[in-house]
Amino acid sequence: MSELFDEVDEEVRREQLKKLWDRYSIYFIALMVLIVAAVGGWRAYQYLEAKKAAEAGALFEKAVELSEQDKHAEAEKAFTELAAKAPSGYRTLARLRAAAEAVSRDPKAAAKIYDDIAADGSVSAEWRDLARIRAAGLLLDSASYADMQQRLEASAAAGSTFRHSAREMLALSAWRNGDTTAARKWLDAIAEDGETPPGLRSRAEALQALLPPVAKS
Structure with a gap:
């Protein structure tokens, strides 16, 4: 008798499953199609991104070769074009290299490119800080201390990646602009x-020796 009940239960389960399949099979199939399409789309996206990165890498290397051949105008153009269309990883590098190539043509124009990078919120903080340092280095001989302070004070803070370079430039700018108090402040920080770094410490000590002695109270 128990076997009969088991057969009936099995038949009931099959009937219930059949009804469920008849009712929801279209949704199940649609879900499977979506999953397959999503996986295929992701694979296609990965392939295209890898292809773009490879193409950008090849173009970047060609631009570097132009720079090494002292063809700076051509290199600047190549880096600028690459920065406009390359994947994000190469875009910032290309912009930085374009600015570096522009130095020989027009230092102020190069500083402007660096400033644009430093002001771009889509660029990582470290790259922006580097661009800020590079721009300040190009303007060190002509900018006022107030301008250099505005550009570099945040980069000179404790823990900043480029604080050593920022402090040295601020000390030099203060000295050249006759602000010995500010110069001492940054030399003391160094x-x-x-x-x-030992080399920077030695340069700071040499500059410290050029400052007039502190007046005794």
Whole structure:
């Protein structure tokens, strides 16, 4: 008798499953199609991105070769074109290299390119900081100390990646503009930082020796 009940239960389950399949099979098939399409689309996207990166890498290398051949105008053009269409990884590098190539043509124009990178919120903070340092280096001989302070004070803060370069440029700018108090401030920051590179520390000590002695109260 139990076997009969088992057969009846099995038949009931099959009937229920058949009804469920008849009712929801279209949704199940649609879901499977969507999953397959999504996987295929993701694979296609990965392939296209890898292809773009490879193409950008090849163009970047060609631009570097132009630079190494001292064809700076051509290199600048190549880097600028690459920056306009390359994937994000190469875009910032190409912009930085375009600015570097522009230095020989027009330092102020190069500084403007660096400034544009530094002001671009889509660029990582470290790259923006580097662009800020590069622009300041190009303008060090002509900019006022107030301008250099506005550009570099945040980069000179403790823990900043480029604080050593920023502090040195601020000290030099203050000295050249006759602000000995500010010069001493940055030279002291250089001296007190245990991670200051030896070469920079030596230059700071040499500059410190050029400053007039502190007046005694």
